[in-house]
Amino acid sequence: MKVLAIDSSGLVASCALVEEDHLIAEYTVDFKKTHSQTLLPMIEEITRMTECELQALDAIAVAGGPGSFTGLRIGAATAKGLGLALEKPIISVPTVDAMAYGLFGASGLICPIMDARRSQVYTGLYRFVDGEFVVVKEQWAEDVEALVTLLNEFGEPVTFLGDGVPVYQKLIDSLAEIPVHYAPAHVSRQRAASVGALAILYGIKKAEPARDHRPIYLRKSQAEREREAGIHAKGSLDA
């Protein structure tokens, strides 16, 4: 199975070609240019460099969210356009899962944290058991303090990674009652190779038609939240 993998969920733009246990190419950029300007030129570069026939792909793998709403949509629309033109399905990989999977073999808990603003992070809890990737707690949005409290209850070492680290490292250090580690540069952010490898682990049975793919935002839009809050407030007055 061969996939083109894309991750544009955060500040990093990344794409990779992965076939079974072989990483053919990966291009990862964490620079101030927008994903709209970088992502497709990067895909063009790795496919040209490796003489990749796009028709030989089995699926497009994409970091399906959570993440920056706009970043997720650029990734999703790129994957959907490729899927439409090539008549290939999409394998949507939870962003936080793919980040954790990059730390293959780590001991203790793996806890990616993506800065989700409003003093929250998108996070999830993972571990490797005899080389097998185990999702301990599926990705969700959480206040940082509540997350550290939860990790203290687990009572085992934790490795953090993600763009939430520079924002919350001090706070985590002050609250943690457990040994904490922070991942080094080569595995500290989103990488499309992890998205591709996890998509291959899932297999083609987890693929969806390109037209059906939509990002996992984990949050409603502000307008929807406000409207629902208004309706609930009214509802409680009526009741």
Place this chain on the structure above:
Amino acid sequence: MSEVKILAIESSCDETAAAVVVDGRKVLSNVISSQIDIHKLYGGVVPEIASRKHVENINGVIEEALSQAEMTLSDMDAIAVTYGPGLVGALLVGVAEAKAIAFAAKKPLIGVHHIEGHVSANYIAHPELEPPFLCLIVSGGHTHLVVVKDYGEYEIIARTRDDAAGEAFDKVARAIGLGYPGGPKVDKLAKEGNPKAIAFPRAVVEDAPLDFSFSGLKSSVLNYLNGAQMKGEQINRADVAASFQQSVVDVLVGHTMQAAKELGITKVAMAGGVASNSALRAGMEAACEKEGFSLYYPTPILCTDNAAMIGSAAYYEYIKGVRDGWDLNAVPNLKIGQR
């Protein structure tokens, strides 16, 4: 030259649209997925919701456009997409999608200016129309008078200093309780009212007599409504709608006629959502007939945001050799004639 077939994609606001257009004039399909029922709940377009809906709808809309045209991607000569102006999050969906399709299908990519698309809708509606002509562009986001000197060559000669004409319709509609979108609702209610009932102002911009200003008119309507409420007077909403609309139409028609006479142009076109307004059409027709000008405007479906107009504008870029790269970005405040 054989026929040039273009697949065009448009997602600049709250319509997800795709079309197949031949030689810039012949529309094989024109699919529009409107989100209006969702945005109505919020009294206007919510950018984040619009962007999410575009992602959900876009493949289905494109597949439908190809299927209605009885063609596949391999039959296309180019992929065109609106890259500005508009809501940046919404534009980005269409741009990313179009780039990926063009890349994977090995087709040239052409980024199109949304408003140049609106102007080009006239090429579809009127096969005989050729530049040069004067075009009044009126929509929820734009009010411009533009000289179309040649295909893809534009000179802006007047613009709004504040609200767009369509924006004024939306705001007045909200004030008299008609809801969103305001344009068609004001148009309908105005038919039952007296356009001379209330004397609303016709604003003139001092240093630029062809420019437009609608914020004063909008305030004047709001003041009228507040005043009537304070005095406990019954408001005739149909009269308010008709009188407001007449004021907008008088200004739009007056400035267009003045510009055409000054420039010695005898062909006048209209474009954009407000070009569907029945009073504007009637007023412009009467004025053009009086002056001996020819008037052109698209059918209502081509006045709304659609992709056929993008395919038409893209064709004239295509034959000029314009091609965009894989780094094409959305430009939310793209200027007319800018690349």
